[in-house]
Amino acid sequence: ETVMTQSPATLSVSPGERVTLSCRASRSVSVSLAWYQQKPGQSPRLLIYAASSRAAGVPARFSGSGSGTEFRLSISGLQSEDFGIFYCQQYNNWPRTFGQGTRVEIK
Amino acid sequence: EVQLVQSGAEMRKPGQSLKISCKGSGYGFSNYWIGWVRQVAGKGLEWIGIIYPGDSDTRYSPSFQGHVTISADESLTTAFLQWTSLRASDTAIYYCARRGVANGSYTDFDTWGQGTLVTVSS
Secondary structure, three states, rough: OOEEEEOOOEEOOOOOOOOOEEEEEEOOOOOOOOEEEOOOOOEEEEEOOOOOEEEEOOOEEEEEOOOOOEEEEEEEEHHHHOOOEEEEEOOOOOOOOOOEEEEEEEE | OEEEEOOOOOEEEOOOEEEEEEEEOOOOHHOOOOOEEEOOOOOOOOEEEEOOOOOOOOEEOOOOOOEEEEEEHHHHEEEEEEEEOOHHHHHHHEEEEEEEOOOEEEEEEEEEEEOOEEEOOO
C-alpha cells in the first residue's frame, strides 16, 4: 500500500503566522491528494482536494501544492480557529491511505 | 443540503455481530461512492473501504478485508458496515463519508457522517 508520511508531528504556532505542513507518499499519487482538518470531538472536514483545489467554503488562507510524492498544506495568517489535527490522504492508489496527522496548536 | 446521518453508539461483546448504518440525503445516493473510516481513540484515521451504490462495486483495504462487509441499499439511500465476529480491537469511532465530485475532479471525502462509536468489551 501507499504509505503517507506527514511532518512535523506537532506544530505550536502564534496567530498571524504562516504554517506549512508536509506530506510525502511512498510512491506517486499524481495530484490525487486531499487534506482534512479534524477538531476534537468532530468529524474531519475536507479542506483541499486534487492537491491544490480548495473545498467549498474553505477560507483562502488555506492552500495546497505538490504532485507526485511531495505535498504541502500552507495556512497563511493562522487564526485561532485553525487548530486541530490535519491529515493528508491519497486517492490515486488502492487502498486509499491517510497520513498519521500533524497536530497544530495555537500558542 | 447533502447529509450523512449515522446510526447510534453500539456496545457488543467479543464474537458478536453488528451492522451500523449511514443514511444519505440531499443528493443522488446511487451516483456517489461512500466510504468508511475508522478512528481508534486518540489515534489517526484509517481507510476501511468504499462502495458505489449504483452497482455495488466495493473495494477494501487489505487490513480490513475479510473482517468487515460494506453494503448499500439504494431504496433506503443507506450504506452499511457490518461484522460477524467482533474483537475488542474493533473498539473505535467509525465514520462514513461521501466521495464528492467538483469541477470534473474527485474531491474524495467531501461530506462526513457524525460518527458511530462501537465498543467491544466482555
